[in-house]
Amino acid sequence: MNTKTNFISLQEFTAEVNAIEHARCAEINKKPGLLFRAAHNDLPESMMELYYNQGYAPQECVDIMRLELELELEGYAEAAAS
Numbered sequence: 781m782n783t784k785t786n787f788i789s790l791q792e793f794t795a796e797v798n799a800i801e802h803a804r805c806a807e808i809n810k811k812p813g814l815l816f817r818a819a820h821n822d823l824p825e826s827m828m829e830l831y832y833n834q835g836y837a838p839q840e841c842v843d844i845m846r847l848e849l850e851l852e853l854e855g856y857a858e859a860a861a862s
Contacts (some may be wrong), residue, residue, distance in 0.1 A: 794828040799803035
């Protein structure tokens with residue numbers, strides 16, 4: 781049982797994570813002159829279950845996912861450079 785999110789359900793947790801990401805995309809899309817627009821496809825509860833069960837707050841979950849993506853992209857860049 782998580783400690784930080786035990787006051788909300790997994791469904792509410794997932795909805796909050798998706799809302800954070802939708803808001804981020806909306807902010808990005810406000811910038812003038814974009815060649816491409818940012819888009820977010822809703823993440824399913826099955827992807828959020830681990831973060832929820834570990835007790836992460838929705839914003840912490842988003843931060844961790846972004847960090848994981850950055851590290852993955854750095855790995856691809858290093859592999860491509862070698």
